[in-house]
Amino acid sequence: MKGKSAQKWWKDAVVYQIWPASFCDSNDDGVGDLLGIIQKLDHLRDLGVDLIWLSPIYDSPQHDMGYDVRNYEDVWAKYGTMEDMDRLISEAKSRGIRIVMDLVINHTSNEHKWFLESRESKTNPYSDWYIWRDPKYDADGTRRPPSNWRAAFGGSAWEYVAERDQYYLHLCLPQQPDLNWLNPATRKAIFSSAVDFWLRKGIDGFRIDVVNFYWKDPTFPDAAVILPDEEFQPMEGKHIINGPPVHDWLKELRSKITENHGDEIVLIGELPGTDPAEILRYTSPEAGQLDMIFDFDIFMAGNDWSGLLHTLKLPSLRLVKDSLIKTQTVKDAWTTAFLENHDNSRSVSRFGPGDGPQCEAAAKMLAVFVCTLSGTLFIYQGQEIGMTNIPNHWTRKDLRDAAVLRYLDKVDRDHPGDEGMGEKALAAARKFGRDNARTPVQWTNEKHAGFSRADPWIRVNENYRAINVADQVRRTDSVLSFWKRMIAIRRQFSKPLVYGDFEVLDKDNAETMCYLKSYGQENMLVTLNFSGEKAKMCLPSLAKGDSWKLVASSIGNGVVSDTLQPWEGRLYARH
16 A cells, blocks of 8 residues: 555554544633643543644634634633643653644634734735735726635635725635735745744644645636526636645745654645545655645535535445545555544434434444544544534524534525525535534533533534443443444554555445455455445355454454344454
């Protein structure tokens, strides 16, 4: 498999992503914090985690949960202090756990000091640190944005500032102006304030947000009209994604990091909308840019993303297999293994039944699935206990995601009085919205799931009484116990499971997934049932073959047969 010759500490790592606001609240103000993370480090150590990916903790107005950074060199007060962060780094290291931070440098907050200076005039030293363009004017003299681009969260991607009589570009919210990476002074400041500052504090790398979006076509041509009833149109990838200068900028960033901090710092890129050939330009050893990337095809398989939640559908298993083949068979580069993150719905709801008596079985099967994929393993908080999507009865007032709320407002404007369309949009938000991953971690069956003694910033999922860490720690047959076992197995068989080649054996089967993992003479077989009914194994003879030994079954009854139980996952080793 890709990159198996070069051994790096992060390849074997088990990474745990923490969404700070929802992890653990130490001071009972309803918001998670750094001291709360410290309180739960032993839980992560016992799970088998050796690297934390910490989502944004920077000082921020919180229009987008910290992805609008006001000051890269400070901590948001609700999360704690810089002293708390120093202690977290130290306490984690004492348990053998490293930390990587979210690096948000495509844009800043509109309250960042750089932007406050930039917006004042066209002649000050920060004037071109962001992307500014002159207005267009209609025939009747009405001022219009420079292009018809629609922001990712809806509305125009341009915001007017009277002081300059210009618009600035924001791919996301108006409160998130895009930085001008073409300016060397901007890049120098980004490295000093956002990168070098934190590496000197002792973190071990970064997960880099939308790393392939730094370049934008400087001509800003209008996007093709694919939504004829809409004023603003979805941005076209060719104008914002994977521009040639991005590779030079990342080489520059990597070179500075290596020069100042050595070659063991890990850089993980979020790389949406990128084909395998282009991925290699970022991640091959010769590229000298990123160590690994996230590709989100497994989430978006079968969907043509337009920003309209109500048009999305759950992916078929065949399409999931196609997306895996793309990322698991990339040669000469390293990849990632994950099923959840802060931007997507819960895996047991996306790939499994979501709720009901089979939910726990599906959560265990999915643990077999992701723990046997090649690459660095990423777990998202709560995944280890099988946390689910928000309930279907939650209303709009229960939601907090800025993107979803803007989307629901737009549906109301576009379909006034249409209650059916409003409910359709709300149902889509419950199924696909980002709040699904952002409800508080369910630690106990006590009030607020043991997350806080105060009312949390977002509701706790009511199923916390049945799904929580405290109960699962006591049960040897729990989802948590099974996750610990699968992580241990992944370490025991690291060559085929972490580094091995990947081959799907039943590409066209709509209910089961069967694949072979191989490294030299070491071979392992994974067979998974993605349905609520019994299913035949893709290669039934393997179940009884003398050369194959059952290593793990998510059902746990020790029965070896050619029939998989509903939502069962098995792992075999050739001996």
